[in-house]
Amino acid sequence: MANTKSSKLLNSPAILESDETVLAKPYQVIPGYDSPYPLGLTNINGTLYFFTSFELTDNPDYIGIRLWKSDGTKAGTIPVKDVYSISAVRNEGVEPDAVTSINGIFYFLKFTTLWRSDSTPEGTGAEVIFPSAVGMYYARFLANINGTLYFSAPNPDSGLYNYDLWKSDGTQEGTFRLKELYPDDSFVTIDSLVNINDTVYFTVSRTSDDGEGNSFRQTSLWKSDGTTTGSILLKEFGSDIYSYDLITVNNILYFTSDGLWKSDGTEAGTVKVKDINAVSLRNFNNTLYFLGNDGIHGYELWAIKTDNVINGSGSRDPLTGTAGDDRIIGGTGSKTITGGAGNDDFVYTSIKEVGQRITDFTVGEDKIVLTQLLDSLVSGGYNGSDAIADGYVRLVKGSTANTTILQIDRDGAIGNAVFRNFIELDNVTPQAMNNLSNFSILEIPLFPKRSHLKNL
Numbered sequence: 001m002a003n004t005k006s007s008k009l010l011n012s013p014a015i016l017e018s019d020e021t022v023l024a025k026p027y028q029v030i031p032g033y034d035s036p037y038p039l040g041l042t043n044i045n046g047t048l049y050f051f052t053s054f055e056l057t058d059n060p061d062y063i064g065i066r067l068w069k070s071d072g073t074k075a076g077t078i079p080v081k082d083v084y085s086i087s088a089v090r091n092e093g094v095e096p097d098a099v100t101s102i103n104g105i106f107y108f109l110k111f112t113t114l115w116r117s118d119s120t121p122e123g124t125g126a127e128v129i130f131p132s133a134v135g136m137y138y139a140r141f142l143a144n145i146n147g148t149l150y151f152s153a154p155n156p157d158s159g160l161y162n163y164d165l166w167k168s169d170g171t172q173e174g175t176f177r178l179k180e181l182y183p184d185d186s187f188v189t190i191d192s193l194v195n196i197n198d199t200v201y202f203t204v205s206r207t208s209d210d211g212e213g214n215s216f217r218q219t220s221l222w223k224s225d226g227t228t229t230g231s232i233l234l235k236e237f238g239s240d241i242y243s244y245d246l247i248t249v250n251n252i253l254y255f256t257s258d259g260l261w262k263s264d265g266t267e268a269g270t271v272k273v274k275d276i277n278a279v280s281l282r283n284f285n286n287t288l289y290f291l292g293n294d295g296i297h298g299y300e301l302w303a304i305k306t307d308n309v310i311n312g313s314g315s316r317d318p319l320t321g322t323a324g325d326d327r328i329i330g331g332t333g334s335k336t337i338t339g340g341a342g343n344d345d346f347v348y349t350s351i352k353e354v355g356q357r358i359t360d361f362t363v364g365e366d367k368i369v370l371t372q373l374l375d376s377l378v379s380g381g382y383n384g385s386d387a388i389a390d391g392y393v394r395l396v397k398g399s400t401a402n403t404t405i406l407q408i409d410r411d412g413a414i415g416n417a418v419f420r421n422f423i424e425l426d427n428v429t430p431q432a433m434n435n436l437s438n439f440s441i442l443e444i445p446l447f448p449k450r451s452h453l454k455n456l
Helices: 371-377
Strands: 039-044 047-055 062-070 078-087 098-102 105-110 113-117 124-129 140-145 148-154 163-168 175-179 186-196 199-209 215-224 231-239 244-249 252-257 259-263 271-274 277-284 287-293 299-305 309-311 327-329 336-338 345-347 356-358 367-369 393-397 404-408 420-425 452-455
Touching (some): 163 186, 186 252, 244 287, 252 277
Parallel strands (some): 345 367
Antiparallel strands (some): 047 062, 098 105, 113 124, 163 175, 186 199, 199 215, 259 271
């Protein structure tokens, strides 16, 4: 373990080296200014860039911003160049509004300017100046797709505070508006923008008029292949609904709106995953984690395994999994489901999803997921540890000795309802299925009390 020595400088801004705690490089702290610390830390090919503030003695109404670079050593932590200035009165922020890199070159946006830096003073400068439509409406976001930058910036021809999609090759002459999104609406803003598989996805909110003098906010999801004709609308959402938190997991876009949504880049494939108030979406090892409030338990930590999600929706067509691990959501409508190879999850969310047959359930590898189904049956959600013992699930022999019928009692052992056939499993006996390891029905506590890890 590295030797970490105590230091009187621990309460001061510092860069830490591996063998001892040291102040990598001092810089001026502005008395009374809120953020004198290094901000906007960005790793570009092993070089750390960051920004600090310093006093402009000739203009006390503004604060200067300095770009630094560091290789993690004291000697290698040096200022690159003084770049922009911010108001000492308004809260404009030390760090850039967006950052990215192209072939090792650091690009960053601040206000109406695109900057670039190759880590040298002479190679650091303002490359592109954007028009600002009104007041403090500045460019936002940066996505690098094959060396071309995409971002959100105001429409210079509009006095309505409208943002549009722009692209740039890093030069003034190569920077232009790619698509005017909603020319007839006002207060059009791009709320989030990401690069997924060389395609730009972004959400847009705007103020629309219903034709009777009433205005409302409306949100939509767009994508762009870098051309004007290829910048298209995927989905319109309801009024006064906002969409944020764009994130990709296994090449699928997930985002929040009136619930948790996902998109495969097509209109038909842009669908709601669950009615839940979801925030703070994160991708960890191809699993989507987020804080969610389903209206029953308050906010909890949720997880979605995203490997090969197959959704049967309301179709009666057979569903067939892949050679990998699948998450198969049967949906309503009687159908035959074959998971194929891999460890598969067969997901059921409602007792309306009755009449399905699983042809190849493998004990010890596959699981029947009943989390949402059981929550829907119990006021306040199901909090038990054994749905079979609690009288909600029963396993009986099917039409042959080697098949199992899973039955559901909608009010468990405490009510007057009776067990009814729900799904059938081929080539597995009730005795072999009668093991909790074949099911996912529990909330697994991650933190004390109300915080839980829950699989959809």
